[in-house]
Amino acid sequence: MDIFYASLLSLFVVVFSCSRCFGFFKSKLDVDVKPPPGGRGWPVIGETIEFVTCGRKGHPEKFIVDRMTKFSRHVFRTSLMLEDAAVFCGPEGNKFLFSNDNKLVQVWVPASAKKIIPSLEGVNQTVLKTVRNILKPETLREYVPIMDMVAQKHFETGWEGNNQILTHKLTKNFTFLVACKIFFSVDEPEWVNKLSVPFERLAPGLFSIHLNLPGTLFRRALKAGAFINKELTAIVKKRKSDLANGKASPTQDILSLMLCDDYGRLMAETVVADAIMGLMIGGYDSTSSTCTFIVKYLAELPEIYEGVYKEQIEIAKYKKPTELLTMEDLSKMKYSWNVACEVLRLVPPTQGTFREAISDFTYKGYSIPKGWKLYWSTNSTHKNPDFFHEPKKFDPSRFDSKVPITPYTYVPFGGGAHLCPGKEFARLEILVFIHHLVRRFKWKKVIPNEEVIFNLVQPKVAKGLPIHLHPHKP
Template identity: 75%
Template sequence: MKKVHQLTSLVMAMFYASLFSLFTIVVSCLLRFAFFKSKSAANINLPPGRRGWPVIGETVEFVTAGWKGHPEKFIVDRMKKFSHHVFRTSLMLEDAAVFCGPEGNKFLFSNENKLVRFWLPASARKILPFTQYCGDDIAKMVRYHLKPETIRQYVPIIDMVAQKHFETRWEGKDQILTHETTKNFTFLVACKIFFSIDEPEWVNNLSGPFKRLAPGLFSIPINLPGTPFRRAINARTFIGKELTAIVKQRKIDLANGKASPTQDILSLLLGDDYGKYMADTAIADLIIGLMIGGYDSTSSTCTFIVNYLAELPEIYEKVYKEQTEIAKSKTSKELLNWDDISKMKYSWNVVSEVLRLVPPTQGTFREAICNFTFRQYSIPKGWKLYWSTNSTHKNPNFFLEPEKFDPSRFDSQALVPYTYVPFGGGCHLCPGKEFARVELLVFIHHLVRKFKLKKIFSKEDIIFDLLQPKLAKGLPIHLYPHKL
């Protein structure tokens, strides 16, 4: 009995000792955390804001605001509550600061690779490996080969693709589903201009995987069967093999004189002093990235061009008049050229207004590569930084009656610098800006020359996600061919 009592006493002593040790550890941790927090708060003046829920932060509010058709609400509400210049939040499982207004845009665009660098979530980095080594040299190479002097030679080719597209996908139809149809157009153009392929079977074989690629870029990076991330990984693997084979064959054709050094973007990249030393898989990865920007976001803009032209007959008539004058100056079989594109001034104003109201991207991320201050607020190294078109594009301080569709605002009005940023800015200004301009204007030329338009649904919700804006029903539209 005595031994049992001694054993019980020993167990109780050990229990209380363990409990005391645990209490000591917890208290120590709490004191350390409180000390660290107070020390940090004393030394670091973080931007005002809130982190939201544990782990997920405010990501749900950020994304669902776009799904509800008002992505600007997330930004504007916090600008009003916290700061019109920069506020703190937590997005994509990361501490983040949202930079607002022209001052914020200018700061981020002007400090690329000095204070900040381009950043993508883990899912996008794993799906698009080239983003991890796509440095200044490659960016400069791509921008050089997509400059206006290069793109002008492709205007007749884009025109031929557009003519064939409208003949096969629009003519003879009473109505079309605009979004799906415009994706076909921009994908055809991208395949032709980037690597000179227009065989329907090959294009169809590649278009499906590309459609599965984009949804995975900003998904949860869980590599399990059936997830958007797994589907995107598989699609990227398939596309990579296909494009790597094209790159290998093009090198052979260039060496044997069977391909032209200037026939498409692929030949230009392979002939570049920097591109010559890139691996075949790296060139293929780069082309994949260009393809995503070159067809997916552009198809979205094409869709909204159709939407506004169908909705606003007075705008349509002005575009029709301009495009008719250009058509009258040419023979029936003469292709569009660079001079024709330069005459499409009102049509480009219309495109610019579409890009203001529904920009192809809502914004992009940067990462702080060192500690710095902005507006007297401290931004710690490693924080993710987000700039948004929604802090300026619909701001009445910069655009009068911002919800009104008014192409004339681009006639002669001197826009406040860094307020109109549909293509981003700085080192990461969209390199395909000029390519997109030509493609969109050629599309408009054939659209209004062939059809009048009427929306099937007078009102259709706009859904904004992290990749591109969409119309909820895909914009089904009635087509009324012009009488000859």
């Protein structure tokens, strides 16, 4: 059976390669363009394997830096995800793409992701506007105490009383619990567990090969996406009914806020469900990854840990034992957030994202044809010594307000019209996590030199970052 699928895949590669090559040469005959310098790599797969391999070896910036050095520090040509692509580099490249969202370029996701989450097709601007309108600091401040309650319960049941834990598993559990509670007021363990398994299968399939065959990442993610949408659509329908009958509060969670928003009222139930799904993917995978790497760096850098610990103890000193955290408390966690920002610089939750040219245009003297995929990468600036002195050094002072950061060089959440709408939500969640983590424990890594792997979905520590816990004495 394995041989059959291998043969089928090989046939697909050959046929697709021929069609791609023919289409490429035809376009060259029809249009006289001067594309950016670079190479397309292998037929069909292009340079995707090398792009992914660099990340798996822990050096995702190598793919970008090598080609910036060889071809151009502004833009170079390649082929990724079975598509002709141009990689825009540096702050100028980031600014150009972000500033031209929905003008010259639009967000692009591969066919696999659009099949798994259908509403990603065209990325509905009304949905984005609704989500951004809701996830503002002044709105989210009401949910900080709820995050705090979830965090307290999580640390009491998942961390305390254990000599050793698997960090990434527990951070994913934490961010998923917070998402379920804040997004749609669900915290029943049975339901949360039922939904967490499909979410585990969802993200890996979003950027997988679009082959709907048994055992593939895409097939697993496709089934998971359908199941999640069905469950969330049922919740949306019930909430609409409860709001109409006065059984639910218009402000009790993100779902109610969406359904009571002027734009949200017009959305189909499945679209609302997909929007919530998208938010949960970001809040679940991306934020849990950042929390995991915060644990990693605090274990490796005792002086940084002490700075965070002192700040959090100072904040707790003025709180009553049962008093919950507030937005004002989080606003005082300046050093802790600087530490988180440095983690986001060194290990951003995504390496970059794709846009698509919606018309022909010229950039830095090179022609970009309509339909080309355009990729921006954090790795052209985040670890670039031109913008960050000693870029490999962990230095939270980079983010002191006294030290200006060159615009468009620090972009862990993207930018432009598609700036991550959950940025503020992630900030609050990370700070609540740090507060409870350092006040309760010191810790030591079980595997001193555990490998870090970067991929298109999120960075991760190879073995999940097992740590020995050392509770603070009362």
